[in-house]
Amino acid sequence: MKFVIPGDRIGLVEEYVAGNGVYEQSGEILAAVAGRVVVREKTVSVEPVKKLPCIERDDVILGRVVDLRNSMALVELVRKKGFERSLMHTGVAALHVSNVQKDYLKDIGDAIGYMDIVKARVIDAKNLKLSTKEVEMGVLKAICSSCRHELVRDGKVLKCPNCGNVERRKISPDYGKGRW
Numbered sequence: 001m002k003f004v005i006p007g008d009r010i011g012l013v014e015e016y017v018a019g020n021g022v023y024e025q026s027g028e029i030l031a032a033v034a035g036r037v038v039v040r041e042k043t044v045s046v047e048p049v050k051k052l053p054c055i056e057r058d059d060v061i062l063g064r065v066v067d068l069r070n071s072m073a074l075v076e077l078v079r080k081k082g083f084e085r086s087l088m089h090t091g092v093a094a095l096h097v098s099n100v101q102k103d104y105l106k107d108i109g110d111a112i113g114y115m116d117i118v119k120a121r122v123i124d125a126k127n128l129k130l131s132t133k134e135v136e137m138g139v140l141k142a143i144c145s146s147c148r149h150e151l152v153r154d155g156k157v158l159k160c161p162n163c164g165n166v167e168r169r170k171i172s173p174d175y176g177k178g179r180w
């Protein structure tokens with residue numbers, strides 16, 4: 001399952017036939033919408049990330065980071081605070097580098113990691129945009145990028161008890177506490 005955002009290169013016109021949610025430019029097929037890449041026969045499409053009817057502005061959600069770009073983390077929604085039912089596999093929201101923390105952040109990879117579990121505020125329900133700027137928001141659980149062991153909090157950074165790797169995140173005060 002591959003997630004793309006508008007403008008991402010998906011393939012070449014020689015490889016695929018352009019389906020829904022994509023467009024052709026200079027012999028390449030690019031994503032026109034954010035969503036999942038689906039290939040049927042030779043037709044490539046992007047199935048858009050739909051707005052969840054139960055997600056509203058100011059909701060607090062729990063999600064998993066499924067992709068990271070220079071300026072954006074794509075977060076698969078898992079839970080909505082106050083609701084038992086899982087939201088798994090129903091939507092992917094975008095966390096832009098400018099919405100991660102209050103202080104200026106150049107590279108989103110310095111504050112958010114692949115496969116991190118994050119607690120975030122929905123700031124735009126229509127386009128599924130998230131923010132982790134508030135003190136309580138941020139990363140709740142993360143794995144070591146070199147050995148995949150779960151990281152533990154050590155003051156302002158996260159440390160790998162297995163290999164000693166030190167990583168930076170926008171850490172929630174609930175990190176590693178099993179609650180959110």
Ligand SMILES: [Zn+2]
Pocket residue numbers: 144145146147148149160161162163164165
């Ligand atoms: Zn490690």
